[in-house]
Amino acid sequence: MKFFNVILIVCVAFISYIECVDIEEIKAAVVKCKESSGATDEDVKRIFKRQPAASKEAKCLHACVMQFVGLMNDDGKMDKEKALEILKIIAAGDEEQEKLGLEIVETCGDIEVNEDHCEASEEYRMCMRDKAVENGFKLVRI
Known part of the structure; x- marks a missing residue:
């Protein structure tokens, strides 16, 4: 049950759109x-x-979730429009945070990633995490 609680809370940010x-x-x-x-x-x-x-296996779990919420397309590439929508939701109307979210998508959306979708999802996830830490984007708002 703990598994569901943790993942549901995080998924709310991804799927609220x-x-x-x-x-x-x-x-x-x-x-x-x-x-x-x-x-x-x-x-x-x-x-x-x-x-x-x-x-x-953990990387493949993330790839599966990314595909389910529409963040990763069938080619293993990030859907930047969806990512931006989600980051705007997380920013919750804070214009400065929205700008920082846009920086994250611009930086990470076009990186060269592994052809393996599991590896690619981890590369995207780490890029977004690192850029958020670097620029001060607050990942959790729920």
Whole structure:
């Protein structure tokens, strides 16, 4: 149950722009991603503590979630428009934070990433985390 609580809180920021806000659908997607990737609860904890993924399975869990919320397309590339929408939601109307979010998307959205979607999702995640730390963007607002 802890797994669901942690992931649901974080997923709210990612999926609040999706019109269909069915908690059961979200839970099912998370379970599917966790099962399909073979990730552990410890992998999930590390990801949401913003620590680098410790396993290939953790990276694949993140790729699956990114694809589910529309942040990663079928080619393994970041959908910059979706990323910006999400970062605007996290900024919660703070214009300065929105500018910082835009910097993150501009910096990380076009980086060259691995062809492997699992590796690419980790590269995007670490880029966004590092840029947020660097420029002062507050990742958690919920």
